[in-house]
Structure formats: structure tokens, C-alpha cells
Amino acid sequence: MQAGLAGFALGFSLILAIGAQNAFVLRQGVRREHVLAVVLVCALSDAVLVAVGVSGFGALAEAVPGLERVMRYGGATFLLVYGARSFHAAWRGGAVLEASTGTGSLRRAVLTCLALTWLNPHVYLDTVVLLGSVSAQYEDRLGFGMGAVCASFVFFFALGFGARLLAPLFARPVSWRLLDVVVGALMWTIAAGLLFG
Numbered sequence: 001m002q003a004g005l006a007g008f009a010l011g012f013s014l015i016l017a018i019g020a021q022n023a024f025v026l027r028q029g030v031r032r033e034h035v036l037a038v039v040l041v042c043a044l045s046d047a048v049l050v051a052v053g054v055s056g057f058g059a060l061a062e063a064v065p066g067l068e069r070v071m072r073y074g075g076a077t078f079l080l081v082y083g084a085r086s087f088h089a090a091w092r093g094g095a096v097l098e099a100s101t102g103t104g105s106l107r108r109a110v111l112t113c114l115a116l117t118w119l120n121p122h123v124y125l126d127t128v129v130l131l132g133s134v135s136a137q138y139e140d141r142l143g144f145g146m147g148a149v150c151a152s153f154v155f156f157f158a159l160g161f162g163a164r165l166l167a168p169l170f171a172r173p174v175s176w177r178l179l180d181v182v183v184g185a186l187m188w189t190i191a192a193g194l195l196f197g
Contacts, residue, residue, distance in 0.1 A: 002138075008147035010151075011150075023186055024113060024161075027140065028160065029162065030179075053145075076195045131145075
């Protein structure tokens with residue numbers, strides 16, 4: 001039980017930071033578009049990565065320095081493109097929240113979510129390397145991993161389905177423009193951190 005609680009606490013604290021993936025989940029939740037699919041993709045992806053880290057792959061990721069560089073530059077490129085799209089959407093404007101009509105396909109939402117998850121080097125560092133190395137301190141590594149996986153499910157479901165409480169705010173086009181600017185700035189900031197940090 002102690003290992004599970006420690007895994008939950010560490011997993012939750014790592015995932016709590018606002019990032020590209022969380023911003024996308026928030027946006028989908030506010031728009032009420034494919035929320036279940038998006039939160040499941042995020043939570044299940046985290047579960048796979050935590051399982052890989054807890055099972056000992058974290059040591060391999062640290063032992064292959066070239067892997068980190070490829071992940072970093074690939075992730076930065078994706079974030080720069082995604083950020084540019086957000087800035088373009090803010091400049092174009094005109095978006096309003098229409099809960100009854102979706103504007104994006106399920107396929108596009110899932111593919112974007114997969115890219116934001118699997119092309120983000122921070123995800124690997126947090127789940128595979130950090131959680132993997134911390135889990136080695138516990139005799140019950142499985143319990144630690146299960147706690148971290150539970151934290152992912154709790155967080156993503158709360159973020160995705162709780163975002164609809166913000167729906168009245170996003171009934172105005174200016175709110176969408178501000179959200180797009182914030183998301184774009186966030187993406188470019190993370191990309192700059194990956195490239196120059």
C-alpha cells in the first residue's frame with residue numbers, strides 16, 4: 001500500500017504540470033469533442049510507459065545517449081509546428097464553443113493526442129526514466145507502478161470531463177483566441193527548452 005501511494009503521489013505530481021498533452025486534453029474537454037477517446041489514449045499511453053519504466057527499461061534509456069537526442073529534436077519539431085497552428089488559429093479567430101456540433105474527426109483527435117504523447121521527450125523522462133528509477137527503491141515495484149498508472153487515469157479523466165465546466169467562458173470567440181495564444185506560447189516555450197535547455 002505504501003508503494004502504491006508513493007507511486008500515485010509522484011505520478012500525479014509529474015503529470016500535473018501544464019504541457020502540450022494537458023493543453024490538448026483541456027481543449028477537447030471544453031469543446032466536448034471525443035473526450036473519452038482522448039483521455040483513454042493519454043491514460044493508456046502513460047500506463048504502457050510506466051510499465052516499461054518499472055520493468056527496468058529506464059536504465060536502457062539512460063544508457064543510449066543518442067536516443068534522448070533524437071527524442072528531443074523530434075519532439076521540439078512537432079511542438080513548433082503545433083504551436084504555429086495554434087497561433088494561426090488565434091490570428092484567424094472566429095471559433096466559438098458549440099457543444100452540439102464537433103469540428104474535428106475522431107481520427108484526427110486520436111492521432112494528435114498520440115503525437116503529443118509519444119513525440120514528447122518529457123513523457124519518456126518522467127514515466128520511463130524517473131518513475132522507473134524511483135520504483136527500484138521499493139520492494140513492491142508493481143504496487144508503485146499501479147499507483148502511478150491510477151494517478152494518470154484520475155488526472156486525465158478529471159481534466160477531460162471537468163473542462164466542460166469552462167464551457168460558458170468559451171462561448172465567446174475572444175476566449176478561444178486567448179486559449180490558442182496560450183497553447184501556442186506554451187508549445188514554443190517547451191520546444192525552446194528542449195532545443196536550448
